[in-house]
Amino acid sequence: MVDQSAHASGESLLFLTDEQLRKGIEAMFFAYRGFTADPDRILEERGYGRAHHRAVHFIHRSPATTVNNLLAILGVTKQSLNRVLRTLIEDGLVESKVGTKDKRERHLTLTDKGRELERALSDAQRNRMRDAYRKAGPDAVQGFRQVLVAMMDSDMRRHYLALKDAGQ
Amino acid sequence: MVDQSAHASGESLLFLTDEQLRKGIEAMFFAYRGFTADPDRILEERGYGRAHHRAVHFIHRSPATTVNNLLAILGVTKQSLNRVLRTLIEDGLVESKVGTKDKRERHLTLTDKGRELERALSDAQRNRMRDAYRKAGPDAVQGFRQVLVAMMDSDMRRHYLALKDAGQ
DNA sequence: TTGGAATGTCAACAAGGCTGACTTAAAACG
């Protein structure tokens, strides 16, 4: 598709052979497995799955968030999320409080027990990320995040950037 | 965990605050959704899933590969892969040939119909990747792949690098 | 006061993982 003999003109044109793109695709596939491997082990020990991890992560990230907000970020159906939330609430990891202003809304917050799980999961995942960053070197880290952000759908990028702002 | 006031010494020490690491983790999560979004649409139209995509991709990548090799790369059970392979063979996308040297082995190859699907899927995914690379700029691309490779488990990195070599 | 939004719940289903048990065929080994 893209001629390998093309040459760079400034920095707007890249050497993007199908071969290079394919390597990027495969790297993404294999790396995502590594990315989830450590949390998966911890979750399995405790009888939870990735869906629980995602819920716990974003509740930790935005305490007192509503179910609707969580639905938008996670991109799953209400029924699917509800099944996960129910077990987390039953197990005492998440607290669901009826909204004071709008009583239809439920505000979700981690309990101490929930924070303990979140900590275990994010420690593992951060360690993996930190090691990868160190191995790849300082210059690589910027590029990594830039490409990932550019790969997101605009909706998800919106959510991602909103989270970034909130985190400051 | 990591003190934000740490300073770089050479290039071995990075500014790795928990906040930065968390952003990387969330970027990975949202980006993977974008990464799979386009193929998912194509697959759904044709009644297939991600598992079929993965099989088709790696059979295309390593024609006449064996079932065992595919199992190692995909990291799933024989039963799980077999369910997918069976439908692909029944639908005439994949051809399974008994090995000439070792008659226990089945060698898997895409048919014309299989190549057509593979083309549609990889075109979509390559376009996404190309756009992301272009938006992120030439410097970012190197870093992106470096971090991804560093994030893989060693087994997966071995498979990834083996594929790279084969592609030359 | 009524429409619609936010939430929750029930039922049913599908994809795609998993384990365990078992068969067949063929290679490899001793």
Place this chain on the structure above:
DNA sequence: CGTTTTAAGTCAGCCTTGTTGACATTCCAA
């Protein structure tokens, strides 16, 4: 040659996590 191991396939059953559709409740807001 006989035994063991390997490659592949199959059956049955289970789990997680996604889906759709239908429906009830609560309650804000026009």
